[in-house]
Amino acid sequence: MSLLEIRNLTLEIARTDLAIVKNVSLSVEPGEIVAIVGESGSGKTQVARAVMALNHRAIRRRAGQSLFRGQDIFALPDREKRAIRGSQIGMVFQEPMTSLNPSLTIGRQLLEGLELHRKLTQQERLAKVAEMLRRVGIQDVDHAMRAYPHEFSGGMRQRIMLASVMLLEPALLIADEPTTALDAVIQRDVMELMVELTRSANTAVLLISHDLPMVARYADRILVMRSGEIVEEGAASDILARPQHEYTRKLLAALSWRGPARAVDMQQTPVIAVEGLVVDYGGQQRLFSRSQSKRALKGIDISVQPNEIVAVVGGSGSGKTTLGNVIAGLVPATSGRLLYDGKPVLPGASGYADWRANSQMVFQDPYSSLDPRMKIEALVGEALRHEKRINRQQKRERVAAMLTEVGLGEQFLDRFPHELSGGQRQRVAIARALICNPRFLIADEPVSALDVTVRAQVLDLFAALQKRYGFSCLFISHDLGVVEQVADRVIVMQHGEIVEQGSRDDVFDRPQHAYTRKLLSAIPALAPTAGGGIEMRWRQAAG
Incomplete structure (x- = not known):
């Protein structure tokens, strides 16, 4: 008998009777790792929540069973469901x-x-509790027990979530996107920890993810979902090497591949350069004392040539985003200077307004960076507020043309951000940054929150627009697969310092620093197969 068996599960939105999960059946054996993959909205999370009957009350079960050790969870009284949740079935949530x-x-x-x-x-x-905290890599147990969640990084919070679930040694662990938004090294560490904890207790895992390479590394079986249905299932190695369904091949084709290197003229005057950049964050004032200040950037020197894409990579807390914010003028520098076309950028000095007009930023989360009270026309057109020579109708036409450029269209002019999908909102953010035709763009994790197919669409759009407009770009990311696809040159940061930089091919193929090798060891090198699948080769071990 399987540990978990879902039979003919159909879920629908109660208000509209729209089916969002359609006749899904699956099983999980003791100690087995089964992954469900698919795009956002495919129904993965709803299936996972149905295992413990945790779906929102707006979601109604039309048919089906969730059998755990032979018992139908849906048929149990609430008291017995609560006894199983946590004790026998644990869940690690996405955020x-x-x-x-x-x-x-x-x-x-x-x-x-x-x-x-x-x-x-x-x-x-x-x-x-103390023993489990040490097992997940937290050595100062006394401090951790007294601390609050906001005092830990994203990776450490995910370790704590794993600890809380595995304390009870459940027979089944449900992990819903457990590594989303974590950098490559922390992602690998969290997954290795999860596998270690579950195997030591012979815990089965139902893993929900859109990260196919990560799934391939750890899962025994893969189920592919699309629009609420399972369209393909099988051994992980078979699914990746020899996908049978067109949708599975589409998911694999959307993974990031390295293209041929572009020629960039390194003899020209850089569009931007920073020299000796230092940023200190002051300590927080407490009741009778003040915490120590932190040096976020330690003497950074970088430059970006015309038409060049320079990627900045590194773990969480390495200073990547701080660097972008300083260049954009959002965070003041403690010392150092910024040069635009070889001339210092100083507030109030001649040329400062030109720099601000020619430097734009695409933020990580478009939902929080787009004002929810403003329509798309106003959001994109806001960048044109300093252009005095165009009237309202011309401004609307220019915004509509820019929306068409990014693959949307004038039908989006009168919509609000909440009426758009994540990929559409990111396209709006790109349109807003490019409508003034800037010479320099800062892209801070622009695709980290998108699933694999939407991410591919946005990256293709980004490449096409960069080729058409010729802007230079500082591309900040922890996703080395994306960096390998878009970057001309790569800068590796650790603890506020640059530890390595060079051309994309040099950094990826001939890394010199131990930290760079550690980063690269966490991601696979991908190659397409004749059958429409992928072949994974894990890079050199960390040195």
Whole structure:
């Protein structure tokens, strides 16, 4: 008998009767890792939540069973469902900052499950929590127990989520996008930790993800979902090497590939350059003391040539985004200088307005960077507010033309951001940045929140617009696969310093620094196969 068996599950939106999961059946054996992959909106998360009958009340079950150890979860009384949740089936949610209670200490949250489901003394509970925190890589247990979620990085919060779930040694772990928005090294560390913890307890895993290379590395079986249906399933190696369904081949084709290197004239005057850039963040004032200041950037020197795309990569907290914000004028520098066309950029000096007009930024999350109260026409047209020679109708026509350039169209002019998908909002953000035809663009993690096919569309759009307009770009990303696709030159940062830089091919094929090798060891080199699949080769081990 399978540990988990979902039979003919159909879920629909109660208000409209629209089916969002259609006749889905799957099984998971003890100790097995089964992955469900697909685009956003394919129904992956709804299937995962249905395992424990955790779907929102607006989602109605039309048909189907969720059998855990032979018991239909849907048929159980609420009290028995609660006894199974956490104790026998654990779930790691996509965003740990929203699933951890911000008002409770980490210790309080970790102890809660043991108090509800295990008959232990307080001393035994504290000992188990301390042991689990050490297993997930947190050595200062006393500090962690007293700390709150916001005091940890994204990777550490995800480790804490894993610890809270695995404390109860569940028979089944459901992991819903457990590594989204984490950099390559932390992503690998979290996955390795999850596999280690589950295998030591013989825990089965139902893994929800759109990251096919990551899934291929850890899953035994893969199920591919599209529009609420499973369109293909099989062994992970077979699915990747010999996909049978057209949609699976489409997902694999959307992965990032390295194209031929472009020729960039390095003898010209750089569009922008920073010299000796230092940024210090002051410590926080406490009741009787002040915490220590932090040096986020430590003497950074970089330049970007005309028509060049320079990628800045590194782990969380390496200073990538701070560098982009300083260049954009959003964060003041402690020392150092910024040059535009070889001339210093100084507020109030001649040329400063020209620099501000020619330097634009695309932010990581378009939903938070686009004002929800403004329509798309106003959001994109806002960049034209300093152009006095165009009237309102000309401005509207120019915005409509720019929206068409980014693959949308004038039908989007009167919509609000919430009426657009994530990929469409990112296209609006790109249109807003490019409508003034700037010479320099800062793209801060522009595709990190998008699924694989939408990401491919946005990257293709970005490449086409860069070729057409010829702007230079500082491309900030933790996704080395994306960087390999778009960059001419790569800068590797660690702890606020540049540890390596060079052409894309030199950095990816002949890395010199140990940290660069560590980053590259976390991602595969991909090559297409004759059958429309992919072949993965894991890069050199970290040195």
